[in-house]
Amino acid sequence: MFFFLNTSVKAQYTSLSENAEVSVLTIGPGDQLYDKFGHSAFRVHDKSKNLDIVFNYGVYDFNTPNFYTKFARGKLLYQLGVSYYQPFYDSYVAQNRWIKQQTLNLTYSEKQAVFNFLQNNAKPENRKYKYDFFYDNCATKIRDVLKEVLGDKLQYNDDFVEEDYTFRELIQKNLHWNTWGSLGIDVALGAVIDKKASAWDYQFLPDYIFKAAETAVLTKNGSEEKLVQNATTLFQNKPKEDTPFFFTSPLFVFGLLGLLIVFVTYKDRKNTTRNRLLDAIIFFTTGLIGTILLLLWVATDHTATANNYNLLWAFPLSLLFTGLIANRFPKKWLGRYVFFLVLLFVLMTIHWITGVQVFAIALIPLLIALAIRYIFLIVYLKREN
Numbered sequence: 001m002f003f004f005l006n007t008s009v010k011a012q013y014t015s016l017s018e019n020a021e022v023s024v025l026t027i028g029p030g031d032q033l034y035d036k037f038g039h040s041a042f043r044v045h046d047k048s049k050n051l052d053i054v055f056n057y058g059v060y061d062f063n064t065p066n067f068y069t070k071f072a073r074g075k076l077l078y079q080l081g082v083s084y085y086q087p088f089y090d091s092y093v094a095q096n097r098w099i100k101q102q103t104l105n106l107t108y109s110e111k112q113a114v115f116n117f118l119q120n121n122a123k124p125e126n127r128k129y130k131y132d133f134f135y136d137n138c139a140t141k142i143r144d145v146l147k148e149v150l151g152d153k154l155q156y157n158d159d160f161v162e163e164d165y166t167f168r169e170l171i172q173k174n175l176h177w178n179t180w181g182s183l184g185i186d187v188a189l190g191a192v193i194d195k196k197a198s199a200w201d202y203q204f205l206p207d208y209i210f211k212a213a214e215t216a217v218l219t220k221n222g223s224e225e226k227l228v229q230n231a232t233t234l235f236q237n238k239p240k241e242d243t244p245f246f247f248t249s250p251l252f253v254f255g256l257l258g259l260l261i262v263f264v265t266y267k268d269r270k271n272t273t274r275n276r277l278l279d280a281i282i283f284f285t286t287g288l289i290g291t292i293l294l295l296l297w298v299a300t301d302h303t304a305t306a307n308n309y310n311l312l313w314a315f316p317l318s319l320l321f322t323g324l325i326a327n328r329f330p331k332k333w334l335g336r337y338v339f340f341l342v343l344l345f346v347l348m349t350i351h352w353i354t355g356v357q358v359f360a361i362a363l364i365p366l367l368i369a370l371a372i373r374y375i376f377l378i379v380y381l382k383r384e385n
Contacts, residue, residue: 014119015112020046021103022111024142025054026210028098028237029174033181035097036174038206040139043085043101044115052085055118057129058138074301078131078138080122089234098237102213104146105229107220113149121145133304134167134193139206146227153219154227158199160211167193167304168358170205176244178362183250186360187289188296190308194357250362258365265369265376274380280326282373287319309357312348313367315341335381342374 027039042055059081070076092099106114120126131137146154165173168189175182202208216227246252261282264275294316296305321337324330345367351357359367 016044016046016051016108016115017048018108019048020044020051020108020111020115022106022114023104024102024209024213025234026100026102026206027092030095030097033175033184035095036181037171038097038139038174039092040142040206040209041088042114042118042142042145044118045085054083054085054088055122056081056083056088056138057141060131072296072300074132074303076131077128079127079129080118080141081127082122093235096237096240097235099234100210100231101234102210102228102231105218105225105227110150114145117145117149130301134201134204135303137204139209140204142209143203143212150218155217155219155224156200156212157215157217159215160208161199161202165197165202166195166358167197167201167204170197170202174205176242178246178249178251179244180250183360183362186358187310187363188293188308189304190297190306190310191351191357192306193304194355250360251365254362254364254366258369261366261369261373265373268380269376274377276326276328279373279377280322282370283318283325284322286314286370287316287322290314290316291319307357309348309351310359312344312351313363313370315344329384330381332381332385335378335385338374338377338381342371342378345371345374 021044023043023045025041025043027041029036029038039056039058041057043053044055045052057078057080060076060078064070064076089099104111104114129136129141143156168186171185171189171193172182175185199212203212213228214226214231217224218227219225261278264278268274290311293305293308293310293314296302297308297311317337318341321334324334348359348367352359
């Protein structure tokens with residue numbers, strides 16, 4: 001989800017002058033979750049022809065039929081938009097997001113080739129593409145277009161990578177861990193993003209597109225030259241402290257819910273009774289979450305939602321057994337099912353410790369409380385039966 005300028009313009013210019021410049025724009029993070037990772041775009045500036053436009057691969061059409069369904073299923077098409085530079089610049093200044101520019105060290109023919117490619121790509125029949133957060137987004141398009149046009153003359157190095165992060169760690173670097181956005185990402189995205197990312201993979205983030213371009217080289221007349229001719233900061237934002245309000249944070253909310261579950265469980269054990277409403281709510285909620293996660297895994301084109309072991313604590317079958325656990329005298333086999341849920345918790349812990357998948361830290365109080373509740377249920381249902 002990226003910002004779409006209404007001031008779009010047709011790519012109607014066919015040639016550039018010798019003094020034209022082709023640049024990569026990198027925009028810093030914004031306040032909203034979909035802005036947290038920054039943005040990238042091409043700028044083509046030709047004073048001689050009064051041309052200053054931006055090619056932006058982060059555009060989508062809200063009027064697309066079944067917009068939200070397609071977005072959820074990973075089938076929403078993004079597109080290349082073309083807009084005038086000044087309103088593009090003004091919009092990010094208004095959002096207090098820094099803007100950096102890297103003017104590319106290209107020959108006239110190379111500039112024209114990049115411009116021709118972008119003009120052709122901006123045609124209605126060519127501009128749409130199937131978005132993928134990690135492998136085909138507004139940032140990776142910058143790198144891929146340059147490689148497509150410049151071919152083997154352009155070489156990216158691995159020098160800009162100084163760490164050894166997984167995809168999940170790269171995402172979380174841009175987020176505060178105790179926020180709902182961070183929690184949602186850790187719950188919705190599966191174990192496939194817990195593998196180490198290569199230097200090439202790092203470039204799904206605009207900041208690393210910028211860093212990769214800094215070290216990339218072009219082969220010209222048998223010698224290597226830097227891809228970036230010069231880099232400038234077009235706008236320096238005023239940094240704001242991004243500290244979430246603790247009393248509305250996931251850790252606080254799930255901490256309260258965990259304490260409530262443990263307290264009710266303690267009272268039930270003390271009074272030799274069972275709060276059937278609480279058990280029904282737990283089964284319904286975890287089962288519903290599990291069903292959504294399972295659908296994101298098997299029924300969508302999203303690559304990042306596969307192999308999601310959050311299903312080990314949010315098991316879909318619990319949704320079907322909500323009515324059964326709410327009965328005063330549940331079936332005997334339901335106790336064995338609860339024992340199965342405890343085993344899933346053990347398996348989840350093993351997955352976490354061994355690094356198969358990293359889970360949201362803010363969920364820990366709730367997960368501990370659920371495990372305590374399930375153990376209580378095993379003992380209670382066994383005694384009742």
